[in-house]
Amino acid sequence: MADPVVEQIAVKLETRVSQLTSSGYSAVFQASSVVRPLVRDLSETPADKQIVIEQSDTEIDEALSHPGNPPATAWVQTFDVYVNINPSESSTTALSTLVNLYASEIRKAVTDATNWHNWDGLAINTTFGAIEKSSPNGSFIAVKIPVVVTFRTDEDDPTVARA
Amino acid sequence: MTLRDSISADASLVFLNNDEFAESITYVPRSGPSRTINAVVFREQIQTLDENATVTPIWQIHVANDSTDGITSDELDLGGDKLTFPPRDGKTALTRSIVQLLTQDHGILVVECQ
Numbered sequence: 195m196a197d198p199v200v201e202q203i204a205v206k207l208e209t210r211v212s213q214l215t216s217s218g219y220s221a222v223f224q225a226s227s228v229v230r231p232l233v234r235d236l237s238e239t240p241a242d243k244q245i246v247i248e249q250s251d252t253e254i255d256e257a258l259s260h261p262g263n264p265p266a267t268a269w270v271q272t273f274d275v276y277v278n279i280n281p282s283e284s285s286t287t288a289l290s291t292l293v294n295l296y297a298s299e300i301r302k303a304v305t306d307a308t309n310w311h312n313w314d315g316l317a318i319n320t321t322f323g324a325i326e327k328s329s330p331n332g333s334f335i336a337v338k339i340p341v342v343v344t345f346r347t348d349e350d351d352p353t354v355a356r357a
Numbered sequence: 358m359t360l361r362d363s364i365s366a367d368a369s370l371v372f373l374n375n376d377e378f379a380e381s382i383t384y385v386p387r388s389g390p391s392r393t394i395n396a397v398v399f400r401e402q403i404q405t406l407d408e409n410a411t412v413t414p415i416w417q418i419h420v421a422n423d424s425t426d427g428i429t430s431d432e433l434d435l436g437g438d439k440l441t442f443p444p445r446d447g448k449t450a451l452t453r454s455i456v457q458l459l460t461q462d463h464g465i466l467v468v469e470c471q
Binding site for chain 1: 387388412414434435436437439444445448451452453454456457469470471
């Protein structure tokens, strides 16, 4: 059984940012790991340069939905891509430098595909939200890069992508 | 023996005695070799719910302020040091990041792991 379109997009997003864990993919930033958090996570621990993909609530875009049989529902899904920033206490690199650097590399990795914005035909558009500093787990500082994906599915089957 | 010396000695011999409430865990510094230390682990004492509704368990760990049996306050690096211990009694040990130094004195450090 096919996964819902939004899950397929999430997996592709994870794959793209996971390129940053490979040595040499980026000359300036190698991620330590990529995580999609579990509900109750005993196995993962926050780490410096760790990429965490969170998913906010899904919204319906009535203007982009259209009639048919079945109708197509347009969804807007924001994936918040965080990079944990926790360098050694002896680091002399400014926080703002790390924020700028990591945000730039995430953006490059997400767009590193042909027609990057449509996720191999699953979506109709993708944009980036404003970059923020955040502390999602209350300890580490992280830079948040929102990736906003708009896609359509059959109204009665969220596993079927619609143009 | 000064009071300062007594506090330091009691930390290892009394409060962090493995025959009582302490246990052996592994200190994994950001750089340098790992070593076995004694610690009292308060497991999953607090859990936070982050802004995306993920539960983040927290462990509070007491260690001696000591370069042999514990961690010295000057060597601790909150930017990458970790501890390896069973997240729940009886489970296989996992490595967790030290995210905060909660309190410190000449005898004991209390750190928080996530």
